[in-house]
Amino acid sequence: MQFKKHILDNGLAVIGEVNKFAKSAAVGFFVRTGSRDETMQVSGVSHFLEHMLFKGTDQLGPLEVNEAFDRLGAQFNAFTSEENTVYYAAVLPDYLGEVAKLWTHLMRPALRNEDFNMEKNVIKEEIAMYEDTPSFDVIDKGRSLHFDSHPCGNSVLGTRESIDALTSKQMREYFTSRYSPNNITVALAGNFDWDKMAELIAERCGIWQRQSVTRQTPDYQGSLKSERLKKKNLNREHICLISPAVSMQDERRFAASVLGTIVGDSVGSRYFWALVDKALAETATMQCESMDGTGAFYSYIRCSSENLQKVFDTVKAIFDDLNTNSVNGTELTAARNKILSALVLKNEIPMGRLVSLGFNWVYLNEYRSTRQDIADINAVSVDDINSLIGYFKPGRFTKFTLGPGNATPNQP
Amino acid sequence: MASKLDKHILKNGMVILGQPMETVQSVAFGFMLPAGASRLPQGCCGAANIIEDWIFRGAGDMDSRTLNDALDSLGLNRSSSVGSTYLSIGAALEAENLAAALELYAKTITQPRLDDEQFELAKQLALDHLAGLDDDPRHKVMLKLKEQFYPQPLGRSAAGDADQLKALTAEKTGQLVKQYFNLSQTIFAVAGKYDFNAVCKQMESLFDTGPQEALNLIELLDRGRKYTHVHNDGAQVHIGLMTATVKPDDEQYYNARIAVSVLSGGMSARLFTEVREKRGLCYTIGANYHGLKEAAGILCYAGTVPQTAQQTLDCIIEQFDKLKDGISDEEIARAKVGLESALIMSSESSASRAAHIASDYYVLGRVRSLDEIKEKIEQTGTDSVTQFLKNNPFENYTVVTIGPEKVTLK
Numbered sequence: 001m002q003f004k005k006h007i008l009d010n011g012l013a014v015i016g017e018v019n020k021f022a023k024s025a026a027v028g029f030f031v032r033t034g035s036r037d038e039t040m041q042v043s044g045v046s047h048f049l050e051h052m053l054f055k056g057t058d059q060l061g062p063l064e065v066n067e068a069f070d071r072l073g074a075q076f077n078a079f080t081s082e083e084n085t086v087y088y089a090a091v092l093p094d095y096l097g098e099v100a101k102l103w104t105h106l107m108r109p110a111l112r113n114e115d116f117n118m119e120k121n122v123i124k125e126e127i128a129m130y131e132d133t134p135s136f137d138v139i140d141k142g143r144s145l146h147f148d149s150h151p152c153g154n155s156v157l158g159t160r161e162s163i164d165a166l167t168s169k170q171m172r173e174y175f176t177s178r179y180s181p182n183n184i185t186v187a188l189a190g191n192f193d194w195d196k197m198a199e200l201i202a203e204r205c206g207i208w209q210r211q212s213v214t215r216q217t218p219d220y221q222g223s224l225k226s227e228r229l230k231k232k233n234l235n236r237e238h239i240c241l242i243s244p245a246v247s248m249q250d251e252r253r254f255a256a257s258v259l260g261t262i263v264g265d266s267v268g269s270r271y272f273w274a275l276v277d278k279a280l281a282e283t284a285t286m287q288c289e290s291m292d293g294t295g296a297f298y299s300y301i302r303c304s305s306e307n308l309q310k311v312f313d314t315v316k317a318i319f320d321d322l323n324t325n326s327v328n329g330t331e332l333t334a335a336r337n338k339i340l341s342a343l344v345l346k347n348e349i350p351m352g353r354l355v356s357l358g359f360n361w362v363y364l365n366e367y368r369s370t371r372q373d374i375a376d377i378n379a380v381s382v383d384d385i386n387s388l389i390g391y392f393k394p395g396r397f398t399k400f401t402l403g404p405g406n407a408t409p410n411q412p
Numbered sequence: 413m414a415s416k417l418d419k420h421i422l423k424n425g426m427v428i429l430g431q432p433m434e435t436v437q438s439v440a441f442g443f444m445l446p447a448g449a450s451r452l453p454q455g456c457c458g459a460a461n462i463i464e465d466w467i468f469r470g471a472g473d474m475d476s477r478t479l480n481d482a483l484d485s486l487g488l489n490r491s492s493s494v495g496s497t498y499l500s501i502g503a504a505l506e507a508e509n510l511a512a513a514l515e516l517y518a519k520t521i522t523q524p525r526l527d528d529e530q531f532e533l534a535k536q537l538a539l540d541h542l543a544g545l546d547d548d549p550r551h552k553v554m555l556k557l558k559e560q561f562y563p564q565p566l567g568r569s570a571a572g573d574a575d576q577l578k579a580l581t582a583e584k585t586g587q588l589v590k591q592y593f594n595l596s597q598t599i600f601a602v603a604g605k606y607d608f609n610a611v612c613k614q615m616e617s618l619f620d621t622g623p624q625e626a627l628n629l630i631e632l633l634d635r636g637r638k639y640t641h642v643h644n645d646g647a648q649v650h651i652g653l654m655t656a657t658v659k660p661d662d663e664q665y666y667n668a669r670i671a672v673s674v675l676s677g678g679m680s681a682r683l684f685t686e687v688r689e690k691r692g693l694c695y696t697i698g699a700n701y702h703g704l705k706e707a708a709g710i711l712c713y714a715g716t717v718p719q720t721a722q723q724t725l726d727c728i729i730e731q732f733d734k735l736k737d738g739i740s741d742e743e744i745a746r747a748k749v750g751l752e753s754a755l756i757m758s759s760e761s762s763a764s765r766a767a768h769i770a771s772d773y774y775v776l777g778r779v780r781s782l783d784e785i786k787e788k789i790e791q792t793g794t795d796s797v798t799q800f801l802k803n804n805p806f807e808n809y810t811v812v813t814i815g816p817e818k819v820t821l822k
Binding site for chain 2: 021022023024054062063066067069070071072073074075090091092095118119120121122123124125126128129131132133134135232233234235236238267268273276277278279281282283302303304330333334336337338339340341342344345348349350351
């Protein structure tokens with residue numbers, strides 16, 4: 001594996017990891033913008049803008065864009081989170097230049113009114129779809145409750161009302177202020193010719209005008225509030241628990257990821273043995289999500305209404321035990337091994353590697369090889385985990401429950 | 413794109429397949445056990461779901477905790493699923509742990525403890541998962557659709573039936589494990605970094621039994637209703653639609669795959685263009701080929717708010733109907749390059765390679781090489797796909813909706 005980088009004069013970072021043995025290649029445009037960078041007046045604009053990039057440029061209409069991607073056999077898409085909007089495509093090596101060129105066109109979109117108005121319907125359908133996906137909905141509502149007035153609590157999708165009220169002028173202003181070259185990283189992974197690709201990106205993106213781009217990144221320990229929402233069409237209890245964790249810039253993020261696996265991996269974890277194995281809950285998972293300047297542990301648990309109180313009592317007992325007795329060496333080894341094999345599997349595929357490569361640059365401004373990640377996970381010790389538990393107290397959390405009943409159980 | 417295939421048959425008849433991948437450090441393996449949802453007897457709908465959980469609750473000299481801790485210590489990325497014909501269990505892992513993992517899986521398959529107390533927990537979880545489907549209408553609509561579309565029992569829901577699940581006992585379910593974990597009809601596949609001789613030698617010793625009598629063939633019964641609606645006061649109407657097409661072993665199979673790609677292979681395909689891009693009716697819309705050994709269909713999903721549910725269904729059916737009236741060369745070219753790229757890219761993953769060779773072997777009785785598939789895709793063209801659709805038009809739709817309002821199937 002060879003790492004390459006080239007920073008253009010306008011601030012655009014182009015980075016690549018070449019693997020001549022790969023059968024495919026992937027390219028991603030990582031724009032450092034998301035719902036946390038929005039004001040309430042434009043709630044949902046980052047995600048809406050992501051849709052609008054596929055609508056083309058002054059030279060390319062929406063149908064032509066889709067045809068162009070499909071002609072290259074590209075597996076392509078985009079996603080928007082609280083703090084990133086990422087556009088990507090994986091293709092056979094011969095097509096990488098063409099697909100990258102297409103993305104460079106799309107990064108300067110036309111944002112036509114007629115497309116904007118039609119796409120509002122699609123966005124509102126997406127909002128409706130997630131309303132019918134309570135496992136998603138509960139995390140979204142839990143996140144807003146936990147982050148409260150902190151910008152990371154902003155909704156990625158926005159609401160029907162905010163989407164209806166949004167104007168294309170507001171979107172254009174947001175685009176100009178956020179899609180500045182110094183706020184974008186172009187990452188390449190897999191089998192490709194670095195010199196050729198770096199030249200192509202520089203030639204096409206070097207003319208983009210740099211803007212001043214800022215983001216506030218205060219840490220936040222969470223509201224620790226508790227809320228419950230009743231929905232008449234639900235059958236199960238959907239529980240979201242959120243407690244503070246490390247940021248992407250914090251070296252303890254590897255330990256936090258191991259702690260997440262120890263407590264909440266889908267099999268073999270503390271949650272699994274206490275909740276799922278005992279059939280108190282059908283699903284119980286926890287993971288660490290590190291973000292820019294802050295972070296959180298997210299748990300998702302699904303159970304029957306009858307078991308709700310028992311589940312809360314059990315969760316309390318799990319965290320009390322972690323506080324008192326710490327983790328043991330056996331569970332640490334198992335968690336490390338599970339994370340390592342998942343890492344190896346993901347990084348064997350250029351598209352998987354692209355995501356790690358891009359985010360390491362976006363958050364840390366550094367290249368990290370798979371080998372470095374493996375070493376850092378292997379170095380996590382029982383003491384590291386115990387000190388994290390002592391510091392972050394994951395048993396103190398914000399709690400959101402979405403369920404069919406009226407019951408309001410006691411706080412765990 | 414040459415792909416080597418390793419094959420060996422154990423003394424007991426179990427088929428061992430392997431596909432080496434030079435550039436990876438991982439390995440993936442899977443056992444396909446003939447205990448899928450449609451294979452099990454009437455009245456046991458959902459039993460495979462219990463079995464999938466129950467067998468991992470202790471095996472041989474290891475209780476549930478010891479067995480699972482041992483599996484976890486190897487860092488396995490475990491997977492298991494219940495299909496129409498097979499119950500599949502397997503894992504992806506770092507290559508050096510393969511032998512230890514196989515030993516634990518063999519123990520789970522040949523010596524599951526099947527304790528009564530553990531049965532009740534596994535059964536409760538199966539019931540909970542079934543109840544949880546009510547909160548996942550997108551998933552539920554597809555299960556209901558296959559149930560109605562395929563001749564019974566092929567489409568039998570892997571999630572099960574609440575009454576039948578409740579009636580199952582440890583004794584009855586234990587008998588099913590004994591009867592349907594038939595090693596002579598089991599397919600084992602491995603892909604990635606492995607030593608095939610070592611794997612075969614170990615498998616011979618781990619599964620050192622004689623051949624077993626073949627299981628009875630299933631008898632195919634009637635199909636379900638043309639239209640089924642399940643009421644749910646959610647935000648969307650979830651629409652599932654299915655129509656029959658040729659099976660995977662049919663010589664027209666690749667023409668069928670290209671036809672589906674023209675409908676829904678990429679964002680420029682007809683369904684996405686007409687339903688989402690031009691009319692803004694949906695966020696999610698897509699169709700794909702779904703093939704079993706005995707029957708196959710094109711399966712389509714769309715989710716939309718109640719006000720536009722009828723328009724969405726009508727628009728989807730119009731696109732299915734219109735396909736036989738003509739397809740452009742450009743559409744065919746995009747469909748072909750899309751299928752070929754997806755094929756090569758999925759071959760980079762050891763887990764998807766292992767799944768591919770096992771399912772090919774079951775459905776076709778042999779494993780297709782990547783070159784063969786590529787060549788067959790290349791051989792299709794506008795004329796062959798159009799002719800295929802004239803002879804095998806998409807028609808007679810089976811539709812299931814879940815949501816606040818019904819639609820009319822015209």
